[in-house]
Amino acid sequence: MRSLTNNFIMSSKHRRSVRRRKSWEYGDDSITIRVSNRHSPRRYDAISVTSARDAPRFARLIQDQVHATPRDPLIVAVNGYQPWLEDILVSCVQDDWSDIADLDREVQFAGTMQFPEKASKRGRDVPWTFIMDHMNVPQVYFWSVDMNPPKFEDFGLPEIEYYRFRVGVWQSGRGACRFDRDVPVVMIFTKNTPVCEHVVSELLFPYLHKDQDFNLPREDEEGICWTFSRLYYLLTDWQNIIGEVVTRLGEAETNSHSRHLPVKWRTRLLHTEVDRLFELKEYLHFQSRAFKKLQKLKANVPKNEQQDPLWDDMDDAVEDLDQWDTTLDSLKERFNNLIELEFNIQNAVQSDNSQFLSVIATLFLPVSFMASVFGITTITWPPIWYLYAALPVLVVSAIFTFAFPWSVRQFQKLLYPIEELRIHLQPRNFTMLGDELPDSVDVQGGNRQGKGKRKAQRPAAMDGARARSGSKYRSEKDDE
Numbered sequence: 434m435r436s437l438t439n440n441f442i443m444s445s446k447h448r449r450s451v452r453r454r455k456s457w458e459y460g461d462d463s464i465t466i467r468v469s470n471r472h473s474p475r476r477y478d479a480i481s482v483t484s485a486r487d488a489p490r491f492a493r494l495i496q497d498q499v500h501a502t503p504r505d506p507l508i509v510a511v512n513g514y515q516p517w518l519e520d521i522l523v524s525c526v527q528d529d530w531s532d533i534a535d536l537d538r539e540v541q542f543a544g545t546m547q548f549p550e551k552a553s554k555r556g557r558d559v560p561w562t563f564i565m566d567h568m569n570v571p572q573v574y575f576w577s578v579d580m581n582p583p584k585f586e587d588f589g590l591p592e593i594e595y596y597r598f599r600v601g602v603w604q605s606g607r608g609a610c611r612f613d614r615d616v617p618v619v620m621i622f623t624k625n626t627p628v629c630e631h632v633v634s635e636l637l638f639p640y641l642h643k644d645q646d647f648n649l650p651r652e653d654e655e656g657i658c659w660t661f662s663r664l665y666y667l668l669t670d671w672q673n674i675i676g677e678v679v680t681r682l683g684e685a686e687t688n689s690h691s692r693h694l695p696v697k698w699r700t701r702l703l704h705t706e707v708d709r710l711f712e713l714k715e716y717l718h719f720q721s722r723a724f725k726k727l728q729k730l731k732a733n734v735p736k737n738e739q740q741d742p743l744w745d746d747m748d749d750a751v752e753d754l755d756q757w758d759t760t761l762d763s764l765k766e767r768f769n770n771l772i773e774l775e776f777n778i779q780n781a782v783q784s785d786n787s788q789f790l791s792v793i794a795t796l797f798l799p800v801s802f803m804a805s806v807f808g809i810t811t812i813t814w815p816p817i818w819y820l821y822a823a824l825p826v827l828v829v830s831a832i833f834t835f836a837f838p839w840s841v842r843q844f845q846k847l848l849y850p851i852e853e854l855r856i857h858l859q860p861r862n863f864t865m866l867g868d869e870l871p872d873s874v875d876v877q878g879g880n881r882q883g884k885g886k887r888k889a890q891r892p893a894a895m896d897g898a899r900a901r902s903g904s905k906y907r908s909e910k911d912d913e
Contacts, residue, residue, distance in 0.1 A: 464515060465630075466491060468498050469508035469638055476638035477510070485520035495525040499612045505648050506617040506656075507610055508641065510633050513625040514541045526618055527609050528560075536562055537622040540601035548723050549602075549657055560605035560618075561657040565723065567668035568716050570677050571595035578631030590681075590705055593712045598632070598668045599624060604660055606653035617651075619660055632668070640667050646743065654730035655743060661727060662746050669720065671757040674713060678764050681706060682771075689771055696779055703772045710765045714758065721754040792834055799830045 462484075467477040480487070480494055499507065509526075511518070519534035526533065539547075549563035571591045575582035585591035601622035609618040621637070623629040641647060641663060651659060685706065688699055728747055800823050807819045 462515065464511060464513040464518060464521075464625075466512075466521075467510040467633065467638070468494055469505065469641070470498055471502060471505065471642055475634070476642050477634075479634075482521055485517040488521050488524040491521050492524045495610075496612050499610060499616055503613065503616070506619055508619045508621065508638070510621045510623065510637065511537060512623050512630060512633065514538050514622075522620070525611055526605075526620070527611055533603050533620065536564070536601050536603050540564055540599055540622045541624060546719055548726055549661055558606060558608045558653070560603055560609065561653065562601070562603050563657075563661065563723070564599065564601045565661070565664070565720070566597040566599050566716055567665065568596050568674060568713065568720075569598065569668065569670050570673040573670070573673055574598065574628045574632065578628065578635055580627065580631065590709055593709065596674070596713070597716070598629070600664055600668065602657075602660055602664070604653075604657055606651070606656050617656055619656075621664075636667065646741075652734060654733050655741065658727050658730060658747060659743055661723070662743065662750060665720070665724075665750060666746075671717065671753070675757060675760055675764075678706075678710065678761070682764060682767060685768070685771055689775060696775055700772060700775050703768055703775070707765055707768050707772075710761055710768070714761055717754060717758055717761065721751065721758065724751045724754065796827075796830055796834045799826045 463481050464483075465479055465481050467479045470476065470478045478494060478498065480490055482488075482491060495507065495509075511522075514534070514537045516534075518537060519528075519532065522528070522533050539545075543564070545564075546566055547562065547564040549561055551559050552562050553559045571585065572582040585595065603618075603620040603622070605618045607617065608614050610616040621633075623633055644663060646659065685699070685703055688702075724747060728744075728751065731744055734741075803819065803823055803826060807814060807816075
């Protein structure tokens with residue numbers, strides 16, 4: 434009976450663990466799917482699906498959208514993953530070249546990113562896929578959607594997970610939509626979090642629709658570049674991150690100069706900041722390489738279409754990322770300098786303390802020696818003699834303690850004199866504004882002279898020839 438009870442308890446625990454694991458892995462059963470619609474006040478139509486039986490509802494929504502705006506690309510946003518999600522999507526989108534559900538699952542659970550690339554090399558009209566972690570200050574994501582950010586621990590620094598906004602994209606220029614083969618299809622996968630929900634529902638679709646190039650016909654290469662760049666400009670802002678790092682650097686400098694916090698705490702905070710900079714640079718480098726890979730697609734676009742402003746936006750993004758990379762390097766160097774300064778100050782403080790103890794020992798060592806001498810029991814000197822002997826010894830000891838270091842410094846100055854060299858700037862060593870050299874400058878031993886002196890040293894014959902040529906020119910002009 435006891436064994437049966439134990440087996441029942443174990444099986445119950447196993448079922449609960451399975452349920453917990455399944456709940457952790459897939460989240461809630463419902464998935465919200467939003468479809469772009471310019472005629473809707475919110476710029477999208479949304480449905481909530483709970484199983485594969487909702488595929489007809491999703492198909493009707495896509496069909497109505499394609500017929501209402503036949504020129505617009507079909508943009509679909511999905512906020513979660515379930516094993517039956519593929520049955521919902523394939524009812525309207527043909528995925529012969531890649532498994533859409535696999536991409537969504539990687540967005541939800543994988544920790545790696547993927548460069549933009551074609552899902553297959555077998556044909557021209559095949560979808561593009563990528564997974565990108567967009568980066569911004571964590572508080573900005575919450576403030577942008579009128580939400581209060583949580584209280585981040587970790588010594589005031591949020592985890593790198595909070596900086597990221599993960600997005601997966603499945604895009605096919607043509608041939609994917611079952612209702613109209615000429616309609617481009619873009620699927621954007623996000624996580625089922627409050628911030629992602631607010632960003633997608635409040636910011637994503639209005640931002641894409643207000644773009645003047647939203648419904649322009651594009652090749653597959655231009656389409657993936659447009660989608661990648663627009664999501665980047667919407668969700669990533671390294672300027673905010675740089676500003677936050679600069680603010681934290683100023684706070685660290687204040688703590689270091691004012692000694693507000695213990696040295697161990699300060700150095701630990703500085704090391705945390707440096708580690709965070711290394712992590713941020715990894716994501717910045719990935720974004721930079723992704724943009725540079727997409728820039729190469731310009732060679733596949735016809736010459737008459739390479740004037741699209743989209744390519745200028747790509748170039749600007751690459752230049753900005755290179756600049757932010759350099760800025761992060763300089764900030765990291767400044768944090769390391771603060772760490773080194775903390776150690777130098779700590780060593781200097783310990784050295785000063787040791788020096789102070791040495792001075793005290795030097796000052797009272799003779800007096801202590803005399804006290805030990807007078808403390809010998811076999812000596813019966815009067816106690817007043819100790820006072821007569823200790824006072825002069827203490828005075829001599831004080832003079833020696835304070836005069837000896839000064840004497841050593843003076844002796845070192847005489848033995849190893851230090852010559853003070855001050856550099857005096859001379860005008861002749863520099864090029865002045867508006868002229869090679871000023872009129873009053875004459876460089877000794879060189880050919881560089883002022884303009885006035887060069888004019889004064891011009892040969893008289895040359896001046897005469899110049900004067901004759903000028904008079905000849907005037908006479909010819911008078912004859913005309």
